[in-house]
Amino acid sequence: MSIIEKALNKSVAQRLPVSKLTGGTLDAEADEDFEPAYERHPSFNDTLPLVKLDFAKMESQGLLPSEDHAMRLREEYRRIKWPLLDVALNRTSHELENSNLIMVTSSIPGEGKTFCTINLALSMARQKQCTVLLVDADTAKPKISRLLGLDEKPGLSELLEDPGTVLTDVMHRTSVDRLFIVPAGVATQDSPELMAGGRMRALVRELAQLPRGHIVIFDTAPLLANNEAQVMSRLVGQVAFVIRADTTPRVAVREAISLVNKKAALGVILNQTTTGFGAKYYGDYYSYGRD
Numbered sequence: 001m002s003i004i005e006k007a008l009n010k011s012v013a014q015r016l017p018v019s020k021l022t023g024g025t026l027d028a029e030a031d032e033d034f035e036p037a038y039e040r041h042p043s044f045n046d047t048l049p050l051v052k053l054d055f056a057k058m059e060s061q062g063l064l065p066s067e068d069h070a071m072r073l074r075e076e077y078r079r080i081k082w083p084l085l086d087v088a089l090n091r092t093s094h095e096l097e098n099s100n101l102i103m104v105t106s107s108i109p110g111e112g113k114t115f116c117t118i119n120l121a122l123s124m125a126r127q128k129q130c131t132v133l134l135v136d137a138d139t140a141k142p143k144i145s146r147l148l149g150l151d152e153k154p155g156l157s158e159l160l161e162d163p164g165t166v167l168t169d170v171m172h173r174t175s176v177d178r179l180f181i182v183p184a185g186v187a188t189q190d191s192p193e194l195m196a197g198g199r200m201r202a203l204v205r206e207l208a209q210l211p212r213g214h215i216v217i218f219d220t221a222p223l224l225a226n227n228e229a230q231v232m233s234r235l236v237g238q239v240a241f242v243i244r245a246d247t248t249p250r251v252a253v254r255e256a257i258s259l260v261n262k263k264a265a266l267g268v269i270l271n272q273t274t275t276g277f278g279a280k281y282y283g284d285y286y287s288y289g290r291d
């Protein structure tokens with residue numbers, strides 16, 4: 001049985017604590033210190049333009065829960081982030097290239113990729129030892145960039161297109177400590193080709209060489225929509241694959257997973273959105289590896 005089906009079956013049959021499924025660290029003090037301090041890379045500094053995160057707007061757009069449910073979401077995202085951080089910080093036995101680069105994807109549209117990306121990024125940024133760079137790599141539907149009013153600003157597209165543009169030209173700091181953003185930029189018809197190009201590979205090398213504790217999270221397109229996410233899975237160390245519980249057809253999940261680079265660590269976020277905020281879990285995370 002594949003990891004995906006195991007995860008789906010487990011999620012239906014019995015709701016085990018995620019730690020039992022993953023063997024990962026489930027730490028009640030998850031937002032507390034876990035390692036000695038690290039050096040932040042000088043590019044992540046106060047001279048970058050500031051973008052204010054408007055939590056009320058994010059809530060009204062369904063990307064954050066109401067305050068009543070914020071604590072629960074926070075708890076659930078602690079459990080989701082830990083297996084990813086374990087790998088990214090080399091705290092597990094997984095020896096992976098580019099393990100600090102995490103893409104969030106899914107098989108089909110609307111499964112909650114953007115929701116998961118934002119909440120994971122916020123949760124990781126709560127760690128004092130992390131610096132998080134959220135990259136809006138869904139150039140066709142740049143929801144995060146729009147939400148933050150950055151959809152007209154240069155971003156990933158320009159970085160990949162224009163040899164004169166460097167990472168710090170398109171980076172923004174945010175009103176949340178330790179959280180930085182690269183918007184999608186203005187999409188061109190060449191976006192899928194650019195993702196597969198040499199400048200993207202150079203960018204990935206640059207991001208992978210950031211000091212330990214720097215985590216890069218990419219919000220991407222669905223795997224079955226075009227080949228952008230598939231290409232990106234060859235560049236990142238970790239793929240967080242979102243499945244909308246009780247909704248996504250298994251055949252779509254199987255097909256999409258078959259497109260993911262076999263070398264990347266693969267995990268599943270089972271996103272329980274069917275009854276909206278309040279009634280169900282926001283998400284669970286299931287183990288790494290393939291079989």
Ligand SMILES: Nc1ncnc2c1ncn2[C@@H]1O[C@H](COP(=O)(O)OP(=O)(O)OP(=O)(O)O)[C@@H](O)[C@H]1O
Nearest residue numbers: 061062063109110111112113114115273276277282
């Ligand atoms: N865990 C969740 N709880 C409540 N609502 C959610 C959850 N996840 C996603 N949603 C809602 O589902 C909708 C789709 O979510 P989102 O935009 O994150 O999906 P997506 O996979 O990024 O879609 P696309 O493929 O179009 O980019 C949004 O309206 C969001 O509010």
Ligand SMILES: [Mg+2]
Nearest residue numbers: 113114138143
């Ligand atoms: Mg999205």
